[in-house]
Amino acid sequence: MKLPQTHYLEISAExxxxxxxxxxxPNNYLSAxxxxxxxxxxxxxxxxxxxxxxxxxxGKVFSKGVDIQGVSAQPNALDHSMVKFxxxxxxFLSRLEKxxxxxxxxxxxxxxxxxxxxxxxxxxxxxxxLGLPELSIGLIPGLGGIQRLIRVVGExxxxxxxxxxxxxxxxxxxxxxxxxRVFPKKDFFSKALIFVRTLISARKEAIEEVxxxxxxxxxxxxxxxxxxxxxxxxxxxxxTGTQI
Amino acid sequence: xxxxLTGEEKKAISExxxxxxxxxxxxxxxxxxxxxxxxDDLGGDSILFMEMIEEFKEKYDIDLEVxxxxxxxxxxxxxxxxxxxxxxxxxxxKGEDLIEEIGEGESTVVQ
Numbered sequence: 153m154k155l156p157q158t159h160y161l162e163i164s165a166e167x168x169x170x171x172x173x174x175x176x177x178p179n180n181y182l183s184a185x186x187x188x189x190x191x192x193x194x195x196x197x198x199x200x201x202x203x204x205x206x207x208x209x210x211g212k213v214f215s216k217g218v219d220i221q222g223v224s225a226q227p228n229a230l231d232h233s234m235v236k237f238x239x240x241x242x243x244f245l246s247r248l249e250k251x252x253x254x255x256x257x258x259x260x261x262x263x264x265x266x267x268x269x270x271x272x273x274x275x276x277x278x279x280x281x282l283g284l285p286e287l288s289i290g291l292i293p294g295l296g297g298i299q300r301l302i303r304v305v306g307e308x309x310x311x312x313x314x315x316x317x318x319x320x321x322x323x324x325x326x327x328x329x330x331x332x333r334v335f336p337k338k339d340f341f342s343k344a345l346i347f348v349r350t351l352i353s354a355r356k357e358a359i360e361e362v363x364x365x366x367x368x369x370x371x372x373x374x375x376x377x378x379x380x381x382x383x384x385x386x387x388x389x390x391x392t393g394t395q396i
Numbered sequence: 397x398x399x400x401l402t403g404e405e406k407k408a409i410s411e412x413x414x415x416x417x418x419x420x421x422x423x424x425x426x427x428x429x430x431x432x433x434x435x436d437d438l439g440g441d442s443i444l445f446m447e448m449i450e451e452f453k454e455k456y457d458i459d460l461e462v463x464x465x466x467x468x469x470x471x472x473x474x475x476x477x478x479x480x481x482x483x484x485x486x487x488x489x490k491g492e493d494l495i496e497e498i499g500e501g502e503s504t505v506v507q
């Protein structure tokens with residue numbers, strides 16, 4: 153299996169399990185370079201040798217999303233074409249016909265949670281907190297977070313989380329069905345791997361069929377609505393001077 | 397509802413905050429002083445303070461939304477551990493009274 157050269161995504165693969173580690177510690181902010189790295193992984197993600205994909209974060213944080221302070225310093229780093237590009241990558245992940253798992257090893261906010269929401273299943277460390285705090289800085293989730301969170305937890309709870317900028321605990325996320333399992337922090341990743349290996353022990357063709365059908369069951373307008381949210385996000389970021 | 401923290405309660409909160417930060421940044425609690433800058437010295441960020449308050453919410457009966465804490469931080473920027481301690485004491489002591497004080501509903505985040 154040929155692995156692409158990336159820096160902001162650390163890649164490892166073994167026995168069909170592809171592990172993509174967000175590598176921008178300590179906060180694992182998602183930068184334009186991260187999205188280019190993710191784009192460069194497309195061929196690998198589609199490879200028949202990859203049976204399952206796991207996203208996790210380097211160190212103690214899954215990802216705290218986009219570095220808004222960095223964006224304020226370099227406004228062009230997050231222009232509309234970049235946001236569109238990032239959204240295409242997340243949508244690509246959400247439509248893969250192999251399981252894509254978010255192993256949420258620590259704090260997971262903003263774009264980090266939007267990445268996790270683009271995955272099929274989310275596993276969470278007991279100490280992690282999750283949230284979409286964009287409204288607190290005058291923005292909105294622009295990477296599909298609104299649409300996917302509504303799909304995953306229902307409109308009422310999703311709007312509560314987004315409008316209040318809630319930071320929910322792992323146990324609360326489990327109650328809301330935002331995550332599927334919560335594992336102890338100490339051996340989080342090994343527990344996550346056991347879960348993943350069990351998941352892929354089913355017949356490959358059957359897994360693919362379920363994931364294809366899952367995509368079909370989504371709102372037909374979901375992708376259009378995600379694009380509209382991205383447009384609103386870039387308008388808000390360019391029309392207002394966001395204070396951090 | 398207003399409450400007054402005792403000296404012992406403040407001491408306990410102070411220790412818990414140092415332990416929280418020590419665990420977060422994998423350092424010894426003794427390395428953390430009141431002058432330690434959370435961003436410059438420890439590599440933390442503004443979200444960390446809100447995470448910390450969320451951790452202490454149940455234990456100290458803090459009935460405030462994250463948004464309110466965020467607005468408090470905009471009005472009272474926090475840099476050091478000492479400032480963090482004073483902010484946590486104030487948030488616990490003032491509770492819901494803080495909402496009126498901050499003036500919720502004011503748009504303070506967007507120019």
